[in-house]
Amino acid sequence: MPILGELLSCIGLIINTYFFYELPAEVVALTESVFPAFTGGFYTVFLGIFSYISDITTTHERTYRIGIVILCSSIGHPLGIILSGIMLKWIGYYGVFLISAGLYLFSLIYGLFFLRDPEFKSRTAVSISNKSCGNFFKEIFDVNLVKETFTVLFKNGSKNRRLRVCLLLVSVFLVYGPIQGENTMMYLFFRYRFNWAELEFSCWSSYRMITHLIGTTFSISILSKNLRLDDSLLTITSSLSKIIASVDYAFAETNFGIWLAPLLEILTGTAMIAIRAIASKTVDGEEIGKMSSLFGVAEAMTPMIYGPLYSAFYIATFKVLPGAMFLLGATLTLPAICIHWWLYFEHTKDRKLEETDTNNDNLCHM
Known part of the structure; x- marks a missing residue:
């Protein structure tokens, strides 16, 4: 979901670039922020990554694997900032947003079709896939799930x-x-x-x-x-x-x-x-x-x-x-x-x- 939100945000920014002189700056700000806000943004991406890494690794290897993830993100963020100015000069706004959209699309396809849930979660995944679209969104906005999350703190x-x-x-x-x-x-x-x-x-x-x-x-x-x-x-x-x-x-x-x-x-x-x-x-x-x-x-x-x-x-x-x-x-x-x-x-x-x-x-x- 958060990767989809970032992808939609990039598409929106491409549209904003096309109508650069017609649309006010407020529309650009909303386009860039609304989709990630509703889909969770990068906090949710890392939540999923850390949960998945924890599920598929042993306790002895877990610290090392989590460290690799944080190390990659630590390198990626400043590298993106450095390259963004250079790429903007070379290929313009369309090129920057199209490359970002392509990377998000690749991540989305990889997550959907190539990443496999751990064995102990396979039943849950099947039950979720059999639910209707309405029930899926109902579960996303279920307040009880929030309560269950905070009960982890106080569970004996x-x-x-x-x-x-x-x-x-x-x-x-x-x-x-x-x-x-x-x-x-x-x-x-x-x-x-x-x-x-x-x-x-x-x-x-x-x-x-x-x-x-x-x-x-x-x-x-x-x-x-x-x-x-x-x-x-x-x-x-x-x-x-x-x-x-x-x-x-x-x-x-x-x-x-x-x-x-x-x-x-x-x-x-x-x-x-x-x-x-x-x-x-x-x-x-x-x-x-x-x-x-x-x-x-x-x-x-x-x-x-x-x-x-x-x-x-x-x-x-x-x-x-x-x-x-x-x-x-x-x-x-x-x-x-x-x-x-x-x-x-x-x-x-x-x-x-x-x-x-x-x-x-x-x-x-x-």
């Missing part, structure tokens, strides 16, 4: 399941929120503190993005896949990297200190990968989609909360200490470290219990 289970799920959702706000808030005010900070123009900030942002990609690749390929480091430890390492870099941002007085900071926060991008992986391993298989929905809601809410918070905080403190907002981010990240230390000890207990059960079963079969 073994191994402190409810507490774990709630703390994981809290850690999303604590880890993702400061990053969103700082990015909102980052350019103003550099402009005021170091008198940077757009060119310097653009070069620094590209350098920062490259270091994050290198750090994320190292974390998911070496720490997670090869060394099999616990997901909670990955989150703790990422959060510590963020806190150390925040101190550097706050008190840096020269360009060297600012160019050093991205190296200090090189592992920051790993946290959300690890948190998603922990969540998918905490709930049952049929609840992974609902858990991903809750994560999507939390990620969508963080800019609404942290954007105004950081704006107000920066305005109140920039004359005293321009980098004070980074100290705020470090302080807000500290509780996330405590949460994941507790989760790490819980995971250690789980592994010991599994080993004990396995040994007992082997003794019984001897």
Whole structure:
């Protein structure tokens, strides 16, 4: 559905380009936003992707596979921004929108005809395919499905399941929120503190993005896949990297200190990968989609909360200490470290219990 919405949006933009001088700018804005809004947009796309990856992978491979997805999206977004200006100059609006529409159409065809649901979902897929069109749309707008999604938070289970799920959702706000808030005010900070123009900030942002990609690749390929480091430890390492870099941002007085900071926060991008992986391993298989929905809601809410918070905080403190907002981010990240230390000890207990059960079963079969 969201890919179809993006495809319709591209078609609408092509029509708007044809009637460029006849239609007002408001029509272009509505065409670009209405279809993705009604079909879910990219939050829903990633919800489906993460749920599917969680369904078809083992618990040992899940962190690595989720990391690959986030890594690809991290590369794709800036690459699209870089290429968009070049392509607009070469092939114009029609070319850009036609290529985008073609890519969406390819994704739609691939998803419909080549991706297969996991075996345990095949019955559900058959039952859905037998429903009428009216019942299909009725199910989409069913309020009870929303209620069922939020019941995942409060569902009791073994191994402190409810507490774990709630703390994981809290850690999303604590880890993702400061990053969103700082990015909102980052350019103003550099402009005021170091008198940077757009060119310097653009070069620094590209350098920062490259270091994050290198750090994320190292974390998911070496720490997670090869060394099999616990997901909670990955989150703790990422959060510590963020806190150390925040101190550097706050008190840096020269360009060297600012160019050093991205190296200090090189592992920051790993946290959300690890948190998603922990969540998918905490709930049952049929609840992974609902858990991903809750994560999507939390990620969508963080800019609404942290954007105004950081704006107000920066305005109140920039004359005293321009980098004070980074100290705020470090302080807000500290509780996330405590949460994941507790989760790490819980995971250690789980592994010991599994080993004990396995040994007992082997003794019984001897």
